[in-house]
Amino acid sequence: MKIFVWLGMLFGLLQFPLKAQQIFPVHKYPQHYALPVHLDISLVGNFGECRPDHFHSGLDIRTNGKENVPVYSVQDGYISRVIMDSKGFGHAIYITHPEGYVSVYAHLNKFFPELQQYVTRQQYKTQSWKQEMFLMPHQFPVRKNQWVAYSGNTGSSQGPHLHFEIRHTKTESPLNPLLFYPQLKDTKAPTIRKLAVYDGRQSIYHQSPKLFTTQAASGKTHLIIPSITVETDRVYLGIIAEDFMESAKGSLGVYEMRLFESGQFRFGWQMNDISYDLTRYMNAHVDYKSKVLQNHWIQLCHRLPHDELKNLPFFQCRGWHDQIKRYFIPGNSD
Ligand SMILES: [Zn+2]
Numbered sequence: 001m002k003i004f005v006w007l008g009m010l011f012g013l014l015q016f017p018l019k020a021q022q023i024f025p026v027h028k029y030p031q032h033y034a035l036p037v038h039l040d041i042s043l044v045g046n047f048g049e050c051r052p053d054h055f056h057s058g059l060d061i062r063t064n065g066k067e068n069v070p071v072y073s074v075q076d077g078y079i080s081r082v083i084m085d086s087k088g089f090g091h092a093i094y095i096t097h098p099e100g101y102v103s104v105y106a107h108l109n110k111f112f113p114e115l116q117q118y119v120t121r122q123q124y125k126t127q128s129w130k131q132e133m134f135l136m137p138h139q140f141p142v143r144k145n146q147w148v149a150y151s152g153n154t155g156s157s158q159g160p161h162l163h164f165e166i167r168h169t170k171t172e173s174p175l176n177p178l179l180f181y182p183q184l185k186d187t188k189a190p191t192i193r194k195l196a197v198y199d200g201r202q203s204i205y206h207q208s209p210k211l212f213t214t215q216a217a218s219g220k221t222h223l224i225i226p227s228i229t230v231e232t233d234r235v236y237l238g239i240i241a242e243d244f245m246e247s248a249k250g251s252l253g254v255y256e257m258r259l260f261e262s263g264q265f266r267f268g269w270q271m272n273d274i275s276y277d278l279t280r281y282m283n284a285h286v287d288y289k290s291k292v293l294q295n296h297w298i299q300l301c302h303r304l305p306h307d308e309l310k311n312l313p314f315f316q317c318r319g320w321h322d323q324i325k326r327y328f329i330p331g332n333s334d
Contacts, residue, residue, distance in 0.1 A: 029179045030099050033074040034145050036164050041184055041247045047176040048271025049253030050286055050297040054279040057174035058165035067109055067160045068150040074103050079140035084131040090155020093148055104165035109152030115140055173275040190243035190254045192221050196298045200234025205289050236302035238287055259301040267301055281307055
């Protein structure tokens with residue numbers, strides 16, 4: 001039995017024999033949005049990255065270690081919501097755009113003067129520093145590339161950066177912002193650091209996976225041993241993986257995974273659209289026990305029972321073949 005785990009890049013799907021739409025539905029997003037900062041984009045975090053109890057819901061953009069970098073509206077629209085909080089997003093602005101999307105800018109310092117004055121007046125009026133304001137379209141309309149705030153380090157932020165999101169206006173579901181920015185190049189392949197093998201007869205909480213190290217050679221990642229033989233009639237897999245892109249110094253979360261068994265697609269996910277209602281199922285997407293005990297994020301190539309992520313159009317799976325007697329996973333002799 002040959003098992004093949006394929007990790008996808010956002011804009012690198014063409015090398016693969018199966019077209020993306022044969023497995024995942026394809027949605028078109030606007031491609032003309034401006035970037036929220038006028039710096040060379042450098043990401044510290046991307047969409048769908050595993051974080052404690054949630055998937056990261058946007059991009060974390062470096063601001064060169066500084067605060068007070070100007071932040072711009074990515075498209076025409078109006079400021080529809082403003083938050084002043086000492087936790088979470090800190091000082092944040094939401095801009096509603098006519099195409100059906102909302103952009104979110106978080107951990108900010110000051111807003112542009114008219115908005116800042118309005119917020120200060122509301123704080124005095126309500127005698128509360130903490131605010132959540134919903135605004136009407138006529139109050140603060142903005143144009144694409146209009147300066148709206150200075151970046152900062154407010155709320156639950158561990159260093160100056162801009163947390164940037166794009167959400168569906170109707171569903172409020174965060175989308176992968178990179179889908180809107182094809183100019184941000186991603187031609188660097190993701191890689192599997194370790195393959196985790198589980199005994200499918202036992203609950204994930206009653207075992208520790210066997211971890212197998214991999215090595216990369218000529219653009220492919222192999223196990224360093226020739227094959228794995230598993231003495232069980234059920235097995236499932238997980239991966240410790242990371243992605244890279246031109247616009248990031250360190251590693252990022254993986255965009256897409258597809259698992260094939262003897263050439264047949266069995267399971268996969270794409271990080272495109274993860275609602276706040278479902279983000280806690282991150283704990284079912286990964287091996288939670290391994291995270292707690294070993295601090296590994298093992299992303300499962302398998303759906304745990306009651307994992308509601310299966311309902312997401314972009315987080316699809318087609319079930320795992322449970323009737324397999326033995327697995328041989330090709331190593332570098334293949
Ligand atoms: Zn963030």
